[in-house]
Amino acid sequence: MTTALYRRYRPDNFADLIGQTQVTDPLRAALKSDRVHHAYLFSGPRGCGKTTSARILARCLNCAEGPTDTPCGKCASCIELAKGGPGSLDVVEIDAASHNGVDDARDLRERAVFAPARDRYKIFILDEAHMVTTQGFNALLKIVEEPPAHVKFIFATTEPEKVIGTIRSRTHHYPFRLVPPAELLSYLDSVLKSEGYSADDGVLPMVVRASGGSVRDALSLLDQLIAGSDTKKIAYERSINLLGFTHDNLMADVIEAFAELDAAKAFTAVDKIIQSGQDARRFLEDLLERIRDLMLVHSLGQDAKAILRGIGPEQFEQLTIQAARFGLGSLTQTAEATAKALSDTSAASNPRLQLELLCARVLAPAAQAKVVMREVPAAEPAASGAKPVMEAKKTEAKPVAAEPVKKAAAGDVTISFFKANWQIILETLSKQSRSAWAVAFTSKVVDYNDEVLTLLFQSQKDVEAFRNAGGAAEVLRSVIRDMTGVSVKYRAKVADVPSKVASAPVIESNDDEFSEEEEHEELKTEPIETTDPRTGEFILREVLGAKPIKGQK
Ligand SMILES: [Zn+2]
Missing domain, CATH: 1.20.272.10 (Zinc Finger, Delta Prime; domain 3)
Structure with a gap:
């Protein structure tokens, strides 16, 4: 029977703790310069090292050669507080989930009065501190406010906002965070190596994802994969089944x-x-x-x-x-x-x-666009007997991009053609010029009349970028010309918040065929998909990996 990985790899000093330098660096600086506060609040998601850090801090404070940021590891206190050690009389860990009432708080208060048995400080670690009742906190308030010189408090919690303000304001608050994937990945890799195992490609990233940035969860999962492995190499097939990811x-x-x-x-x-x-x-x-x-x-x-x-x-x-x-x-x-x-x-x-x-x-949307694209050539020669439009739907589905571009007859190029095919036009544009696409993709077709295509932009800045950057307007024109045979002229509208000053175009139109119109439209009447706040949030979350600060479990 082996000890769980996360116990065996629990760090004994700050140098070995991964992914929390925002907390460990200032703590170590405080320890080195002997400016340690009397009460700390460690907050953050579960399994990212709060309790472990509290124990390390206690070890640093009570080391015979301390207070130090690197405990000696040899003195009685260091040995007792090392992983697998029996624990020290002077470091009291309290699980606030089960000791959360007034009586427990009073009991703690009475114990705090006594001097430490052997070491420098009497240290109280209150785990799950948010579980302490308001009355419990109030009973603690006095001693947290003015503790005897030999007493230190470390509160650890996943929900710092539930710790009453009067206590919180008397602590130094250190927010822990989920460990970034890259750091967790290389850590798991090192753990796996030192256990004498290796893994198929893709296994460790899966573990990182499944753990959600919690080191403890990641090590537990790794433990399970090692235990279930027949060989010294963890197989992809088995891991994906166990972790429930899609094959x-x-x-x-x-x-x-x-x-x-x-x-x-x-x-x-x-x-x-x-x-x-x-x-x-x-x-x-x-x-x-x-x-x-x-x-x-x-x-x-x-x-x-x-x-x-x-x-x-x-x-x-x-x-x-x-x-x-x-x-x-x-x-x-x-x-x-x-x-x-x-x-x-x-x-x-x-x-x-x-x-x-x-x-x-x-x-x-693609199927719909395809119907429109297909009906155009059908309308050209009357020889085919002008088949009904619906027939187009039954044709076999093929990637739109692979289709040869067919010219539309001038009479068929209408506002609805542009509206229906705008995504396709933009996609074609993206293939020809990424920078042109980047400028144009926020635009929306408003009107098309007499070869003048009216586009709605989100801001005046977008309009300028459209005109200037890499000839976006020109590239788009050629894309449209290839598809329709029409060389369009542009008219720009801005969906910006109306400004009081701008009643005339901000930039002079020196391009004759580019007529610009400073018509401000209400966003309500012409909603633009990309101004949807969810899109921004979506990009933040999914592309950049941002996480909401509140509401984490
Ligand atoms: Zn020591």
């Missing part, structure tokens, strides 16, 4: 179906996922993660390797192939649909339905 093959099916806009393939893949017993929510999380990976690969190419840590060359190759089949626009769209499905799934009782709705959402 790469299933994921590839879905991604392929979305890339090809192949409805049959998409619904078959959903069926497979459900039949394999995969949790729908987990699948959606995995899908979102995969789309994010594809976005990175699409945007950064080989450089994405630096961000997508821990994946093998084969997996990267696969991602590159998958990414090449999407436009950045359609990836964003798919990501948004997936994020929506994910938030709907928590409320829905039928996860299968949510997955199928997602497929429909991803496939539908």
Whole structure:
């Protein structure tokens, strides 16, 4: 019977604690300069080292050669407080979850009066401090406010806001955080090596993801994988089943179906996922993660390797192939649909339905656009007997991008053509010029009349960028010309908040065919998808990995 990994690898000093330098650096500085406060509040998500740090701090304070930021490890106190040690009489750990009342607080207060048995300080570590009742805290208040010189308090909690303000204001507050994936990954790698094991490509990143940044959870999962491994190498297949992630093959099916806009393939893949017993929510999380990976690969190419840590060359190759089949626009769209499905799934009782709705959402706009694109050539020669429009739907689904661009007859180029095909036009634009796309992708078609295309931009700045940057206006014009044969002129509208001053165009139009109109439109009447605050939040969360500060478990 072996001890759990997270116990064996529990650090005994600050130098070995990973991912919390924002806390350990100032603490060590305080210890070195002997400016230690009498009460500390350690807050942060579970399993990221609060209690461990409290113990290390106690060890630093009571070391015979201390207070020091590096305990000697040889004195009686250091040995007692090391991992696996019996604990010290002068360091009292209290689980506030079960000792949270007034009586417990009074008891603590009485014990604090007595001098330490042997060491420098009497140190009280209150774990789960948010569980202490208000009366309990009030009973503690006096002693936390003016403790005897030999007493130190360390409160550890996941919910600092539940610790009453009067106590909180008398402590030094150190916020712990979830360990960043890169740091956790290399730590797990080192633990695995020192245990004499190795793992298939992709296994450790899965553990990191499943742990959600908690070191304790990550080590527990690793422990489980080691225990369940027949050989000294942890296998991908077994890990993916155990951790409940979506198998790469299933994921590839879905991604392929979305890339090809192949409805049959998409619904078959959903069926497979459900039949394999995969949790729908987990699948959606995995899908979102995969789309994010594809976005990175699409945007950064080989450089994405630096961000997508821990994946093998084969997996990267696969991602590159998958990414090449999407436009950045359609990836964003798919990501948004997936994020929506994910938030709907928590409320829905039928996860299968949510997955199928997602497929429909991803496939539908493209299918609709295809109908319009196809009906245009059909209208050209009357020889085919002018087949009904609906027929187009039945044609076999193929990637839009692979279709040869067909010219539309001038009479068919209408406002509705532009509205229906705008995504496709932008996608084509992104293939020709990424910088042009970056400027134009926020624009929206407002009107088309007499070869003048009116576009709505979010701000005057966007309009200027559209005119200047890399000839975005020109590239877009040529894309539209290729599709329609019409060389459009532009008119720009700004959806900005109306400013009092600007009644005339801010920049003079020196380009004759580019007429600019400073018409401010209310955002309400012409909603722009990209001004949706959720989009920003979405990008923050999913692309940059931001997490809300509050509301963490
Ligand atoms: Zn010592």
